[in-house]
Amino acid sequence: MxxxxxxxxxxxxxxxxxxxxxxxxxxxxxxxxxxxxxxxxxxxxxxxxxxxxxxxxxxxxxxxKFANLTSNDILAATGIGVLGALTAVWTSALGRKVEPKLWANYDRNHPSDYFTGKDHRYPFGHDVLNINQKLPPGFIWRGRDVGGKSLIQMVNHAYPVSSGNPAAQALSSTTHLLVHWLRDFITPAGLPLPGSSRFTKWTKNVLNTCGYSSNNALMDTLGREFGTLHASDFTSIGLIKILNKGYITQQASIYSPDRFQIFDRQIKVISYGSCIIAQMAILMPIIIKDPQVRRKVDGAKLNLIMLGLFGKSVVDLMMLSEKEHQQILRxxxxxxxxxxxxxxxxxxxxxxxxx
Known part of the structure; x- marks a missing residue:
């Protein structure tokens, strides 16, 4: 009509x-x-x-009508996302400076670092969900055959407790693991995806002192840019959550409860999305120019946790909008x-x- x-x-x-x-x-x-x-x-x-x-x-x-964002809302949410990206850059740069001084003596000669090099964290020793991962038979570490030993066994041997008390040894080994992972967590390389070490393949190689070469198909494909967790992931998310909450709460009186939920998700989608895009904007030109140099750029990575939060907010927004749409039709x-x-x-x- x-x-x-x-x-x-x-x-x-x-x-x-x-x-x-x-x-x-x-x-x-x-x-x-x-x-x-x-x-x-x-x-x-x-x-x-x-x-x-x-x-x-x-x-x-x-x-x-559906809840509409004003230009100020969009600008504020985008600004929050950009601030999140800048926080990631700052956190990574700070971690690069702090890590060499952070419990350096306590973490000396950690068995997780049996290899050196940019990708040494992928195969073994840095997967927080796989501390029972074992080395292949005949693996040599510091002149000893440690083949078949797990990460936790290696740590127990590297940092023995003089008293021999099992509880004290367990506490010492756990502390050494956590300290080592924390130090790696704040560096630009971060930690590999939890569970990714299960993709590690060992190949005998007499040219290496350990007797093996290794590769990890998953992490070799994703790289540090798309397959790691870093302290900057959490600091940027934390800042965005705080700023989002402050801005969204400030606007609460304008909306009905149902509309407020939609507004909440809209702001989150824009802020998370803006942060992800900003960090990718740092990364992409460097990838095109030099694929190797990009690994050293602070903040130039995909925040996988934020990507999950972004996806959840998008799904929530779609469901809430559909609910409102059906109510309007009724x-x-x-x-x-x-x-x-x-x-x-x-x-x-x-x-x-x-x-």
Whole structure:
């Protein structure tokens, strides 16, 4: 149906509402002589003026649109995301400076670093979900055959407790593992994805002092840019969460509870997305120019945890928007059925709105 039809209906509704109020107040009412809707509309315009359907809905605080972000909302959310990316860069740069001085003597000669080089964390010793990972048979470390030993056994041997107390040894080994992982966690290389060491393959190689070469198909493909966790991932997420909460809470009074949930997810989608894009913007030009240099750039990585939060916010937003859409359709259907009903039902609706 055309807008003209609904605008006429709105004008008639306003007219009937005015007649109903006068009747309740005991005022005399001139009986309508209209025989058709067009005649009734002209009579309504003569007495109460023309009223558009959208204006009628606004009078009764009936929302007809989805929650829309203002330009200030978009700018604020984007700015929060960019600040998150800058925080990641700062955290990585700070970690690069702090790590050499952080418990360096305590962490000396850690068995996790049996290899050196840029990718030595991928095969063994840095997977927080696989501390029982074992070295292949005949593996040589510091002149000893440690083949078949697990990471935790290696740490126990590297840092023995003089008392021989099992509980003290367990505490010492756990502490050494955590300290080593923490030091690696704040460096630009970070830690490999939890569980990724299960993709490690060992190949005998007499040219290496340990007797083996290794590769990890998953981490070799993802690289440090797309397959690691870093302290900067968490500092950027933490900052974005704090700033988002402050901004979203500040706007809470503007929205109904349902609309507020949508607004909340919209801001999160933009802020998380902006941070991810900003960090990728740091990385991509370097990849094109020199694939090797990119590994040394602070903050130039994909924040996998934030990517998950971004995806969750997108799904939540889709579900909330669909819920609101269905509610709007139900409200429209109810209103249309009422407006298309008899004049008596139409007047009853006016009375319910006026009560």
């Amino acid at each position: 055309s807008d003209d039809f609904w605008n006429k209906r709105a004008s008639i509704l306003q007219y009937h509402g005015e007649l109903h109020r006068k009747k309740r107040q005991g005022q005399s009412i001139k009986r309508s002589t209209a025989r058709t809707n067009d005649e009734l509309y002209r009579e309504a315009v003569e007495h109460t003026g023309h009223l558009s359907f959208s204006s009628l809905l606004r009078q009764y605080n009936i929302e007809t 409200n429209y259907e109810k209103s249309i059925n009422t407006l298309l009903n008899s004049e008596r039902s139409f007047e009853e609706w006016i009375k319910s709105l006026d009560s």
